[in-house]
Amino acid sequence: MCGIVGYTGVQSAAPILLDGLKKLEYRGYDSAGVAVMDQNVIAVHKVRGRIAALCEKIQDGAAVPGFTGIGHTRWATHGAPTEENAHPHLSNDGRFAVVHNGIIENYLPLREELIREGYHFQSETDTEVIVHLMERYYKGNVRQALIKTANRLQGSYALGVICSEEPGRIYAVREASPLILGMGVEENFFASDVTALVNRSRNVIYLEDGEFAELSKESIRIFDCTGRQIDKKATRILWDVQAAEKGGYEHFMLKEIMEQPGAVKATLAPRLKNGGVEFEELAGLVPQLASLRKIVITACGSAYYAGCAGRYALERLCGIPVEVELASELRYSDPLIDEHTLLILISQSGETADTIAALRECKAKGAKTLAVVNVVGSSVATLADYTVYTWAGPEIAVATTKGYTTQVAVLYLLALFFARCLNRAGDGWERMIEAVQSLPRRIQQAIDMNASIPALAKKYHKNPDIFFIGRNTDYAVALEGALKMKEISYLHAEAYAAGELKHGTIALIEEHQPVIALCCNPAIMEKTLSNVVEVKSRGAEVLALTYRDNQKILSVADDLLFIPRVDPLFSAAVEILPLQLLAYYVAKENGCDIDKPKNLAKSVTVE
Numbered sequence: 198m199c200g201i202v203g204y205t206g207v208q209s210a211a212p213i214l215l216d217g218l219k220k221l222e223y224r225g226y227d228s229a230g231v232a233v234m235d236q237n238v239i240a241v242h243k244v245r246g247r248i249a250a251l252c253e254k255i256q257d258g259a260a261v262p263g264f265t266g267i268g269h270t271r272w273a274t275h276g277a278p279t280e281e282n283a284h285p286h287l288s289n290d291g292r293f294a295v296v297h298n299g300i301i302e303n304y305l306p307l308r309e310e311l312i313r314e315g316y317h318f319q320s321e322t323d324t325e326v327i328v329h330l331m332e333r334y335y336k337g338n339v340r341q342a343l344i345k346t347a348n349r350l351q352g353s354y355a356l357g358v359i360c361s362e363e364p365g366r367i368y369a370v371r372e373a374s375p376l377i378l379g380m381g382v383e384e385n386f387f388a389s390d391v392t393a394l395v396n397r398s399r400n401v402i403y404l405e406d407g408e409f410a411e412l413s414k415e416s417i418r419i420f421d422c423t424g425r426q427i428d429k430k431a432t433r434i435l436w437d438v439q440a441a442e443k444g445g446y447e448h449f450m451l452k453e454i455m456e457q458p459g460a461v462k463a464t465l466a467p468r469l470k471n472g473g474v475e476f477e478e479l480a481g482l483v484p485q486l487a488s489l490r491k492i493v494i495t496a497c498g499s500a501y502y503a504g505c506a507g508r509y510a511l512e513r514l515c516g517i518p519v520e521v522e523l524a525s526e527l528r529y530s531d532p533l534i535d536e537h538t539l540l541i542l543i544s545q546s547g548e549t550a551d552t553i554a555a556l557r558e559c560k561a562k563g564a565k566t567l568a569v570v571n572v573v574g575s576s577v578a579t580l581a582d583y584t585v586y587t588w589a590g591p592e593i594a595v596a597t598t599k600g601y602t603t604q605v606a607v608l609y610l611l612a613l614f615f616a617r618c619l620n621r622a623g624d625g626w627e628r629m630i631e632a633v634q635s636l637p638r639r640i641q642q643a644i645d646m647n648a649s650i651p652a653l654a655k656k657y658h659k660n661p662d663i664f665f666i667g668r669n670t671d672y673a674v675a676l677e678g679a680l681k682m683k684e685i686s687y688l689h690a691e692a693y694a695a696g697e698l699k700h701g702t703i704a705l706i707e708e709h710q711p712v713i714a715l716c717c718n719p720a721i722m723e724k725t726l727s728n729v730v731e732v733k734s735r736g737a738e739v740l741a742l743t744y745r746d747n748q749k750i751l752s753v754a755d756d757l758l759f760i761p762r763v764d765p766l767f768s769a770a771v772e773i774l775p776l777q778l779l780a781y782y783v784a785k786e787n788g789c790d791i792d793k794p795k796n797l798a799k800s801v802t803v804e
C-alpha cells in the first residue's frame with residue numbers, strides 16, 4: 198500500500214527520502230517518486246517499478262540538490278501503475294508538489310470542475326485534484342490554501358505538500374490515513390509509518406484526523422482543521438531498530454516465523470496473572486458481558502482466519518453464539534446487530550479499510566466494539582470502544598505470521614477471560630491456563646520438530662494444486678495454511694472441510710495430487726482418517742500434520758509434519774507453524790519474492 202516520507206533539514210534531502218521509502222517497501226507498491234526543493238524550484242523524479250530503479254535514475258539522490266522534499270511509494274488504485282500516475286504530482290504552475298495516501302472519493306466532480314477552469318491533468322489519479330486545488334486556493338498563504346483544499350476533499354488522505362514559495366518547509370495533513378511526525382536536531386520528518394522514521398528519529402508525534410502540521414528544520418507546528426495551533430505530546434519509540442530489519446535471516450518472513458514463540462509470549466505474559474487472565478483495558482466491558490446475546494468476529498485475510506480459529510474457544514468456554522464474518526461482506530449485509538452484540542475486530546495493521554468500515558457500521562447499530570490490533574494508535578484501535586493489543590512487534594513481510602498467531606492467542610485469552618467473568622469457565626480451569634501458558638514453548642517445539650520441511654518443499658513445490666483438509670479447528674488452520682501457500686508461492690492451494698470432500702472436491706483428486714491433512718484433534722481423528730483413506734485410495738499423496746505418536750495416521754500418510762500435543766481448543770496457534778514453514782520453503786524453491794508477493798499489499802487501506 199502507498200507510503201509517504203517527508204524531510205526538511207540541513208542534509209541533502211533526496212538520499213534521506215530514498216532511505217525512508219526503502220523502509221516502506223514492505224507495504225507493497227508498484228511505482229515511486231520524490232520531489233525535492235532547491236531554492237525556489239521543485240524537481241520531481243518518478244519511476245514505475247522498484248525504488249532501486251529510482252535510486253539508479255537519480256544516482257542515489259546525488260543528482261538531486263536540495264534540503265527539503267517529499268517521497269512516495271504508490272500501490273495503484275485510480276489509474277495503472279505508470280510513471281505519470283506515480284506521485285509526487287506537480288501543480289500546473291510548478292509551485293506545489295503533493296504526495297497522497299488514501300482515496301479521494303469525490304475526485305471526479307472536482308476533476309471536472311478544475312478542467313472547466315483550465316487546469317491541465319497529467320495523470321488518471323484521484324490525487325492530482327489536490328495539487329490543482331492547492332494552486333487554485335493559494336493566495337500567498339500555504340496554510341490557508343491547505344485548509345480550503347482539505348475542506349473540498351471527501352474520503353481518506355494523508356498528504357505531504359511542499360510549496361516553492363516556502364523553501365525549507367514541508368506540510369503534512371491527516372484524515373483517516375496514518376501520518377507520523379519525527380523530531381530531529383536541525384531536521385524534522387514525517388512518514389506514513391514509524392518504520393521509515395526509527396533510524397533517524399525516536400521522538401514522534403501521531404497526527405490525528407483533521408490535523409495538519411508545518412515542519413521546518415527548527416520547528417514542528419500543529420494545527421486543527423480550522424487553523425488553530427494546538428499542542429501535542431511526543432511519544433518515544435522504544436522499538437529496537439534491529440526489530441525492523443532482517444536480523445540475519447534471508448527473509449523477513451522467516452525471521453517473523455521464528456519470532457513467534459517470543460511474540461506470543463509477549464502477548465500472553467502481561468495478561469496471565471495469578472492463575473487467571475486479566476485485562477485491565479476491558480474493565481468497562483465486564484459489567485456488560487452478561488447482556489450479550491452474540492459475538493461477531495470480523496476481519497480480512499489472515500486476521501479473518503484467526504477469527505475462524507479462535508471462535509471455537511470463545512463459543513465453547515463462554516456459551517455465547519459466535520459468528521465470524523469477512524469485514525468486506527459484513528459492511529454491506531445490513532447485519533442483525535444491536536447493543537447485545539459484541540463485535541470483535543481483528544487487524545494487524547489497524548488500517549484495513551473494510552475492517553474500519555465494518556466497525557463504523559456496527560457501532561452505529563449499537564454494538565459494543567473490541568479491537569484486537571497490533572499497531573498502537575492505528576485507526577481500528579482508536580475507533581473501537583475497547584482495544585487489546587497483540588504485542589507482535591513490527592511485521593514487515595506482507596504475508597502475516599506472528600500477526601496471526603498473536604491474534605489467535607488473544608482470542609484464547611478473551612475466551613478464558615469472558616468465561617471467568619460470566620462464571621461459565623467450568624472444570625479444568627488450571628489445565629486450560631496451563632495449555633495457553635505453554636503455547637510459546639509448544640510453538641518453539643513445532644519449529645524444532647520439522648527439520649524435514651525444506652526437503653518436503655523440494656518434493657511438493659512443482660505441483661500446481663495443493664489441497665488442505667481438516668475438521669473443526671483443523672479446518673480453520675487449513676484455511677490459513679492454504680492462504681499462506683497461495684500468497685507467497687503462487688500455487689493454487691485450497692482448504693476444504695474434510696467432511697465436504699464427497700460433495701464435489703474429491704472429483705479433483707487424481708494420481709499424485711498432494712493433499713495436506715490436518716489431524717490434530719483426537720475427538721474427530723477417526724473421521725478425518727477416513728477422509729485421508731478416501732483420497733489415498735484415489736492416488737493422492739498425503740502429507741499429514743499430526744502428533745508424533747499418532748500411529749494410525751503415521752501408517753497411512755506418505756509424509757509427515759509434526760506438532761507437539763496441545764489441547765485442540767488451543768492448538769491453532771501451534772498447528773499453523775509447520776504450514777507457514779512449508780509455504781515459505783515451497784515459495785523459496787519456486788524463486789518467489791517471498792517478502793513482497795506480487796499484487797499483494799501489507800495494509801489494504803482501500804476497499
Ligand code: G6P
Nearest residue numbers: 497498499500544545546549597
Ligand atoms: C492484507 C495482508 C494480510 C492481512 C490482511 C488483513 O491482505 O496481506 O496479511 O491478513 O491484509 O490485514 P490486517 O492488517 O487488517 O490484519
